[in-house]
Amino acid sequence: MAKFAEADFYYGAVLSKLIHEKICPVLIDGNRDRQVYEFATNDGDFRLFVKYRSTPNSTQKDGYNSWTFTFSPNDLKELKQS
Secondary structure: OOOOOHHHHHHHHHHHHHHHOOOOOEEEEEOOOOEEEEEEEOOEEEEEEEOOOOOOOOOEEOOEEOOOOOOOHHHHHHHHHO
């Protein structure tokens, strides 16, 4: 059996919350950098891009660590198409 990667725990937390809310996502794309899920609600169909960060960015200002995420040009193109 393969070992769990650190990312699996972060993605699992998102899945747990969605399923707890009775939303059943479908994984349509996934790699170690992101997971993309589609799901349907009474308000319409949605696509959810999930990324994780286990450490803050290396920049720190006024005692605050940044936890920002970057989207690749391909990620942005996909987001605009969905």
